[in-house]
Amino acid sequence: MSFLIGTILFILLQGHGISMTVTPAGLHPGSPFMLSIQGLVTGTTYNVEFDKRALSVSGTGSTDLLLGIDLGHPPGTDQVNLYAQGITMPITFTTVQVQGYAYPNQYLKLPKHFVELTPFQLKRVLKEQAKLDRIFAADKTRPLWQMGFIMPVNGIITTPFGVKRFLNGEQRSPHTGIDIAAGIGTPVMATNNGIVCFTGDMFFGGKSVVIDHGQGIYSMYFHLRNYTVKKGMRVKKSQVIGYVGMTGRVTGPALHFGIRVMDSRVDPQLLFSLTPKIQ
Numbered sequence: 001m002s003f004l005i006g007t008i009l010f011i012l013l014q015g016h017g018i019s020m021t022v023t024p025a026g027l028h029p030g031s032p033f034m035l036s037i038q039g040l041v042t043g044t045t046y047n048v049e050f051d052k053r054a055l056s057v058s059g060t061g062s063t064d065l066l067l068g069i070d071l072g073h074p075p076g077t078d079q080v081n082l083y084a085q086g087i088t089m090p091i092t093f094t095t096v097q098v099q100g101y102a103y104p105n106q107y108l109k110l111p112k113h114f115v116e117l118t119p120f121q122l123k124r125v126l127k128e129q130a131k132l133d134r135i136f137a138a139d140k141t142r143p144l145w146q147m148g149f150i151m152p153v154n155g156i157i158t159t160p161f162g163v164k165r166f167l168n169g170e171q172r173s174p175h176t177g178i179d180i181a182a183g184i185g186t187p188v189m190a191t192n193n194g195i196v197c198f199t200g201d202m203f204f205g206g207k208s209v210v211i212d213h214g215q216g217i218y219s220m221y222f223h224l225r226n227y228t229v230k231k232g233m234r235v236k237k238s239q240v241i242g243y244v245g246m247t248g249r250v251t252g253p254a255l256h257f258g259i260r261v262m263d264s265r266v267d268p269q270l271l272f273s274l275t276p277k278i279q
């Protein structure tokens with residue numbers, strides 16, 4: 001009994017003075033959000049846990065973390081928990097309200113060979129997906145990003161995030177990025193600072209680049225004509241990493257741009273407005 005009281009007291013003391021706030025207040029599946037934590041004790045390691053994923057942070061007084069509600073997250077109440085190292089119960093938590101959101105439908109009629117995959121193609125697609133999933137699941141806690149994610153190309157958004165796609169009447173997976181139409185050869189820039197963690201030629205994505213921005217944040221650039229970076233290279237925000245093309249499965253020259261935050265698929269457009277650049 002006294003052990004229990006001691007444990008509770010310890011947890012209360014650890015959590016004392018720590019506060020967490022979520023911005024913005026109105027969130028839905030696909031929303032990135034900022035978690036501001038105040039009162040972290042210097043020299044202590046903490047774990048932030050949300051939607052079954054954890055991110056480790058070192059106590060430095062206060063910190064702003066970027067998290068996200070996955071496109072597939074059900075509406076309702078969820079919780080962000082903060083753990084101190086070595087303690088199994090959260091020292092503090094904050095609730096997150098996930099509102100329902102009706103993403104629009106998109107109906108496309110495309111030639112049959114464009115929609116149906118041969119067993120060989122399917123095998124390739126699954127292999128490529130697994131490779132990217134392994135990249136996104138890797139634990140990379142160091143922050144490389146800074147405030148102000150930028151639009152990676154000058155162009156027009158033709159397909160927004162989250163649309164439910166129907167190809168020749170059949171429902172397919174939703175659109176997990178934004179398509180930005182631009183002329184072939186238009187420069188594509190890194191949305192933020194980071195390290196290139198993948199370059200390659202994929203069945204759907206065509207010539208592709210993935211950048212690791214640290215703390216579980218990744219950006220994806222698909223359908224490039226060519227890329228000018230290599231795996232392991234450090235890139236700065238707005239640095240040119242390649243050029244718009246129409247490689248892979250695409251109907252015209254466009255950049256497919258996607259963002260993952262702690263393995264959650266979020267709307268890049270919301271990220272631009274959430275993280276304004278502080279001049």
Ligand SMILES: [Zn+2]
Binds near residue numbers: 179
């Ligand atoms: Zn796309």
